[in-house]
Amino acid sequence: TTAIVWFRRDLRLADNPALVAATQGYDRVIPLYIHAPHEEGEWAPGAASRWWLHHSLASLDTGLKHHRGALQVVAASTSAPADGGGSLGALRAAIKATGATAVYFNLLYDPLIRKRDEKVRKALEADGLDVASFNASLWCNPWETSTKEGEPYRVFTPFWRNLRTRIDEQGPLDTPAPLHLGTVPKSDDLDSLALLPTLDWAKGFDEWTPGEEGAQEMLSLFADDAVGHYDTGRDLPARHGTSRLSPHLHFGEISPRQVADRLRAHFARRKNAPDLEPYLRQLGWREFGHHLLWHFPDTPKKNFNKKFDAFRWAKRDAHALRRWKQGKTGIPIVDAGMRELWATGWMHNRVRMLVASLLTKNLRQHWVLGEKWFWDTLVDADLANNAMGWQWVAGSGADASPYFRIFNPVTQSEKFDAEGAYIRRWVPELRDAPGRLVHAPWEDAAFLKRSGYPSPIVDLKSSREDALTAYQKARGAP
Ligand code: FAD
Numbered sequence: 001t002t003a004i005v006w007f008r009r010d011l012r013l014a015d016n017p018a019l020v021a022a023t024q025g026y027d028r029v030i031p032l033y034i035h036a037p038h039e040e041g042e043w044a045p046g047a048a049s050r051w052w053l054h055h056s057l058a059s060l061d062t063g064l065k066h067h068r069g070a071l072q073v074v075a076a077s078t079s080a081p082a083d084g085g086g087s088l089g090a091l092r093a094a095i096k097a098t099g100a101t102a103v104y105f106n107l108l109y110d111p112l113i114r115k116r117d118e119k120v121r122k123a124l125e126a127d128g129l130d131v132a133s134f135n136a137s138l139w140c141n142p143w144e145t146s147t148k149e150g151e152p153y154r155v156f157t158p159f160w161r162n163l164r165t166r167i168d169e170q171g172p173l174d175t176p177a178p179l180h181l182g183t184v185p186k187s188d189d190l191d192s193l194a195l196l197p198t199l200d201w202a203k204g205f206d207e208w209t210p211g212e213e214g215a216q217e218m219l220s221l222f223a224d225d226a227v228g229h230y231d232t233g234r235d236l237p238a239r240h241g242t243s244r245l246s247p248h249l250h251f252g253e254i255s256p257r258q259v260a261d262r263l264r265a266h267f268a269r270r271k272n273a274p275d276l277e278p279y280l281r282q283l284g285w286r287e288f289g290h291h292l293l294w295h296f297p298d299t300p301k302k303n304f305n306k307k308f309d310a311f312r313w314a315k316r317d318a319h320a321l322r323r324w325k326q327g328k329t330g331i332p333i334v335d336a337g338m339r340e341l342w343a344t345g346w347m348h349n350r351v352r353m354l355v356a357s358l359l360t361k362n363l364r365q366h367w368v369l370g371e372k373w374f375w376d377t378l379v380d381a382d383l384a385n386n387a388m389g390w391q392w393v394a395g396s397g398a399d400a401s402p403y404f405r406i407f408n409p410v411t412q413s414e415k416f417d418a419e420g421a422y423i424r425r426w427v428p429e430l431r432d433a434p435g436r437l438v439h440a441p442w443e444d445a446a447f448l449k450r451s452g453y454p455s456p457i458v459d460l461k462s463s464r465e466d467a468l469t470a471y472q473k474a475r476g477a478p
Contacts, residue, residue, distance in 0.1 A: 001026045002182060003102035003130075004094055007033045007071070008113075010106040010136045010252035011056045012212040013063050013179075015172035017134035018104040023176040025130075030098055030182045031064055033057060034090045035193045036076035039083070041112050043300065043383055046376035048345040049250075051202045052210050054195035056251050059211025061190070069181025073188045084116040088123050094184045095129065103129055106136035106252070109290050110383045111297035137252050138287055139167050142294030152295035154398045159291060160284040167280065172258045204343035208247065208379065215248035219259060223266045228274040234282075237337075237348035238421035243279070244346065246380035249286065256283050289384035292398055299397075300387040301368060308396035311403075311474040314364035323457050324359055325373055327426075330456035332439060333413035334358050336426035343426075345379035350416055356393035357407040362463040364470065367394035395471075403471045406464050413439040429453035 003026035005019050013019065022029045037044035045053060061071040074094065076086030091103060103124055108114065117133070124131045135141050145162050146152060153159035196202075209217060222243040226233055233241025248254045260280060267273035292299055303309055323329050327338035337351035347355070352374075359370045367390040374390075375381045391397025395405075417423060420438030424431045429451045430438050441448045442456055 001102075002028045002030060002098050002100040003104055004030045004032050004091065004098070004100045006091065006103055006105035007031060007060065008105065008108055008252075009250065011060045012215070012253050012255075013060075013067075013175040014212065015136070015255050015258050016106065016175075017136050017173060018106045018132070019179075020173050020176050021132060021134065022102065022104040023179060026102060028180045028182045030072060030094065030100060030184060031060075031069065032072045032074065032091075032094055032184065033060075034074050034076050034087050035188075036086045036090075038078050039076070039086060039112065039116050040110070041082075043110060043112065043375070046378070046381050047197055048202070048205070048377050048379045049381050050195040051197060051205055051345070052208070052247055052251060052379045054190065054193070055210035056253060057190055059213065059253075063212055064179075064181060067177075067179040067181055069179065070183065070187075072184045073190055073193065074184065074186070075188050075193060083112075084119040084123075087116065088120045091120065091124065092127070093186075095124075095127075097185050098182060101128075101130060102132070104132050104134070106134050107141070108137075109142060109294050111293070114297075137249070137255060138290055139163060139170060139256050139283075140287065142287075142291045145291060153288070153291060156285065156288050156399045159288050160281060163284055163287055164280075167260060170257045170260075172255065172261050201342075202345070205345050205379065207344060210247070210251070210253070212253045215245065215254035218243065218245055218248060219254065219262055223263055227263060227276070227279055230274070231278040234278075235350050235416050236422075237351050238417055238419075238425070242349065246382070246385075247346070250380050250382045250385075256286070259283065285388075286385060289382075289388040292388055293384040296398075299391065300371070300383055303396040304391050304398050305396050305400070308394075308403075308474070310476075311396070312470050313366045316369070317363065317365060320363050320457055321359075321365060321369060323454075324355070324363070324365075324370075328454050329358065329458075330442070330454040331358060331409050331460070332420075332423045332427055332430055332441065332453075333409050333417060336417075336423045339426040341374075341377050345377065347378070348422075350412070351422075352389060353393055354407055354409050354412055356390060358409060358458075360390075360394040361403075361406045361467045362458050362460060364463075364467055367391060367396065404468060406467060408460065408464075410440050410460065427453065 003022040005022050010016055064071050074090045076090045080086040080089050121131050226241050233239055263276055327335040329335055334355045337347050337355045341347040356370055359365050360367045371386055371390040374386055392400045395403030423438050430453055437444055437447055441453055
């Protein structure tokens with residue numbers, strides 16, 4: 001008997017519930033990846049995500065080769081209906097060619113993919129197939145947590161309190177062994193999917209190791225080094241004070257269950273074990289993002305808080321937007337972040353908040369513009385987390401930072417990058433800036449001229465006041 005395991009963003013062999021169930025129920029498993037970005041509409045993977053995906057698929061293939069198999073890759077037809085026709089066609093072809101009687105897969109929660117999957121599931125069930133789906137990427141499916149009144153959560157802390165009670169008992173699943181793997185007669189070559197950039201802008205991405213093994217290595221580094229001071233270290237962008245697991249989690253190369261389990265095991269016999277709660281709570285934000293996206297599927301495009309619809313954004317400013325993207329705003333901490341993003345496909349969380357605040361508050365550009373740029377350039381671009389992050393900073397989101405709390409990038413920079421090490425790393429023009437000038441180089445006109453660094457694109461003080469006025473107007477205040 002044969003089952004197809006339809007791999008998507010669950011690119012790992014360990015703790016993979018669909019794979020485990022398929023091997024338990026069937027003699028032979030076909031590991032299949034279907035490339036169908038057109039079925040994800042405007043949220044098809046961006047350029048940085050495609051780079052990651054390529055390498056992650058290659059790594060999964062290597063993992064399967066250790067079990068004397070290979071990842072079967074099929075490019076879905078783009079002429080079939082975009083709401084799932086391509087994936088369904090690819091699955092039906094694989095079923096016909098292999099005699100499979102089952103299709104097992106792990107769930108995704110993005111609105112278009114959800115709809116597509118339901119369509120595919122119904123069609124395959126009507127064909128008489130055994131179809132089953134599993135939760136591989138979250139501690140809890142988004143519909144499994146609700147308030148006492150049975151409503152979705154809109155505030156993080158009570159959501160987390162509820163979720164926290166269900167985490168400890170969840171252990172990861174082992175890689176099934178032995179794995180009896182099969183093939184499809186017409187598997188495409190990974191390179192033919194053309195996921196890698198044609199221009200060589202991704203050179204700086206080499207610091208990453210996509211794939212299951214890379215995820216485990218990253219987790220080991222974090223466990224050995226940073227998790228002990230996570231609560232304070234996580235806010236300092238010059239350090240690797242966070243786990244940097246976000247792209248690995250996004251592509252399902254590792255699960256929150258595995259992360260928590262390994263961290264607990266790592267410290268189980270140590271006397272001064274660090275408090276893991278602040279880190280687990282941060283993973284809880286990821287679950288919250290998915291909870292929100294599930295219950296409120298238009299949050300990637302529409303204000304979560306409808307009252308915010310009255311807010312007047314400034315006219316779209318192509319010039320300012322370009323300088324923001326290029327890391328040439330003249331605000332050092334913001335430019336450091338935007339350049340880190342471009343060079344490595346990742347940006348530190350604290351700095352994500354600062355660059356988003358400058359765009360949405362000082363420049364008053366719509367948060368969707370920033371969300372889109374992040375979508376294309378982040379290796380961890382994730383519909384749930386990105387939408388939540390942007391709406392949180394813009395002040396339009398669930399449990400958001402209030403609009404009137406506008407970050408001052410200079411004081412933030414002085415606080416979290418006191419020596420300017422992060423800025424100096426990413427903004428070479430300011431490498432030798434003396435003292436406070438690294439945070440605010442415009443305070444010495446002669447130095448600014450010499451450095452070749454741009455003047456600020458916007459006056460921080462007056463733009464802050466303008467933003468607050470626009471906000472007061474939206475609230476109907478005099
Ligand atoms: P750690 O601090 O080590 O945290 C561990 C994990 O918890 C992360 O890998 C991530 O999965 C999750 N997590 C941590 N913080 C958050 C958070 N605030 N919201 C949701 N999940 C969180 N995260 C993404 O994964 N993809 C995105 O597209 C994304 N876009 C963002 C956009 C903006 C404007 C902002 C402010 C934040 C965004 N985040 C996004 C959240 C956060 O910045 C990243 O998850 C974090 O920086 C990843 O680094 P890390 O793995 O070292 O995090």
